Amino acid sequence: MVKARKYVVKKKFDGVPKRDDYEIVEYELPPIQNGDILVKTEWISVDPYQRAYHDRYPIPYDQFGFQVGIVEDSKNPKFPVGTRIVSHRGWCDYSIINLNDGNKTSFDITYKLPDLKGLPISHAIGAVGMVGATAYFGFLEICKPKAGETVVVTGAAGGVGSLVGQIAKIKGCKVIGFAGTDDKVQWLEKELGFDKAFNYKTVDARKALKEAAPNGIDCYFDNVGGELSSIIMNQMNNFGRVSVCGSISVYNEDFSQLPKAPIVQVDIVMKQLKIEGFLVPRWLNRFPEAFSDIVNWIQSGQLKAKEHVTEGFENIFDTFVAMLSGENTGKAVVKL
Numbered sequence: 001m002v003k004a005r006k007y008v009v010k011k012k013f014d015g016v017p018k019r020d021d022y023e024i025v026e027y028e029l030p031p032i033q034n035g036d037i038l039v040k041t042e043w044i045s046v047d048p049y050q051r052a053y054h055d056r057y058p059i060p061y062d063q064f065g066f067q068v069g070i071v072e073d074s075k076n077p078k079f080p081v082g083t084r085i086v087s088h089r090g091w092c093d094y095s096i097i098n099l100n101d102g103n104k105t106s107f108d109i110t111y112k113l114p115d116l117k118g119l120p121i122s123h124a125i126g127a128v129g130m131v132g133a134t135a136y137f138g139f140l141e142i143c144k145p146k147a148g149e150t151v152v153v154t155g156a157a158g159g160v161g162s163l164v165g166q167i168a169k170i171k172g173c174k175v176i177g178f179a180g181t182d183d184k185v186q187w188l189e190k191e192l193g194f195d196k197a198f199n200y201k202t203v204d205a206r207k208a209l210k211e212a213a214p215n216g217i218d219c220y221f222d223n224v225g226g227e228l229s230s231i232i233m234n235q236m237n238n239f240g241r242v243s244v245c246g247s248i249s250v251y252n253e254d255f256s257q258l259p260k261a262p263i264v265q266v267d268i269v270m271k272q273l274k275i276e277g278f279l280v281p282r283w284l285n286r287f288p289e290a291f292s293d294i295v296n297w298i299q300s301g302q303l304k305a306k307e308h309v310t311e312g313f314e315n316i317f318d319t320f321v322a323m324l325s326g327e328n329t330g331k332a333v334v335k336l
């Protein structure tokens with residue numbers, strides 16, 4: 001018998017999630033059946049959608065999320081012992097997965113570790129996982145950037161944003177990022193090659209953009225929403241494109257009581273902007289395309305996939321809340 005642990009959400013979040021909204025449950029896994037694999041978790045992802053999706057699920061629920069693990073026992077010849085698996089089984093240290101019928105629900109994503117060509121396996125829940133696919137498709141498919149255009153990214157020093165900015169540079173764009181600390185700003189400019197970055201907590205964004213993008217903004221990759229996004233959209237060029245990826249500035253708010261943001265509709269009409277929200281599973285069957293390009297870019301030194309690593313099953317919750325408040329630079333992951 002294998003003893004397993006999992007994080008169960010047992011209370012409705014009220015604002016920032018609290019430790020006692022969760023319970024760590026210990027339980028015994030049953031013996032595996034024909035077709036099953038027993039997966040031991042090695043890396044766990046903490047992500048903003050784990051906060052944003054909270055209201056979709058009745059309490060209690062097992063905390064969902066991406067993870068990488070290794071097959072420790074198998075009754076499925078397609079997944080022998082030692083195979084590495086990416087799944088959406090969330091914050092648990094062991095899981096039993098049966099893949100005979102494929103993925104049973106749209107939330108039940110499981111696949112073999114992509115070919116990382118020797119890169120760290122943690123990348124499979126970061127730059128070579130859902131986060132990388134979000135940056136790749138969300139930016140390239142929706143913004144359709146052209147060389148020479150000016151791109152603005154918010155949440156620029158996080159998992160998705162740091163990749164979007166670098167992909168924009170690879171595509172020959174001028175890139176301006178907004179992030180929440182001066183250290184992050186330095187990292188974006190000095191290490192990642194952003195043309196300009198700003199601390200949105202201390203800068204006058206309207207003035208900063210007038211100076212950094214005197215010819216206007218062509219593409220905006222929006223990770224944060226709120227007033228900052230309105231200011232950015234206000235300075236877009238005709239036929240500008242906005243990819244609305246996330247809205248983390250309000251994830252801890254009551255969605256029915258959101259603060260008012262400045263009006264942007266006039267700019268949308270007068271500048272004929274194209275604004276599109278997306279959820280990355282729309283491109284699930286094309287993830288390998290993104291993974292292949294991203295692995296090649298990392299290997300050729302064109303793209304850096306920084307990770308903010310915390311260790312220990314007991315520290316997953318703290319890492320999650322720290323990420324929501326901006327303590328991470330790059331993708332926040334937990335090593336078990």
Ligand SMILES: NC(=O)C1=CN([C@@H]2O[C@H](COP(=O)(O)OP(=O)(O)OC[C@H]3O[C@@H](n4cnc5c(N)ncnc54)[C@H](OP(=O)(O)O)[C@@H]3O)[C@@H](O)[C@H]2O)C=CC1
Binds near residue numbers: 161278
């Ligand atoms: N549409 C989709 O399919 C997907 C959307 N997303 C979205 O992409 C965004 C980035 O996710 P991800 O890269 O995983 O996470 P990050 O690694 O970017 O971590 C979250 C970051 O958000 C920033 N942040 C927190 N509060 C605020 C605020 N009030 N205003 C501005 N920034 C804030 C913090 O950085 P700072 O120090 O800069 O404040 C923090 O580091 C999120 O909005 C997420 O929901 C992610 C995956 C898929």
Ligand SMILES: CCCCCCCCC/C=C/C=O
Binds near residue numbers: 088106130281
């Ligand atoms: C098909 C469902 C699996 C969950 C995948 C993760 C979706 C992330 C979407 C993020 C939205 C905002 O952060």
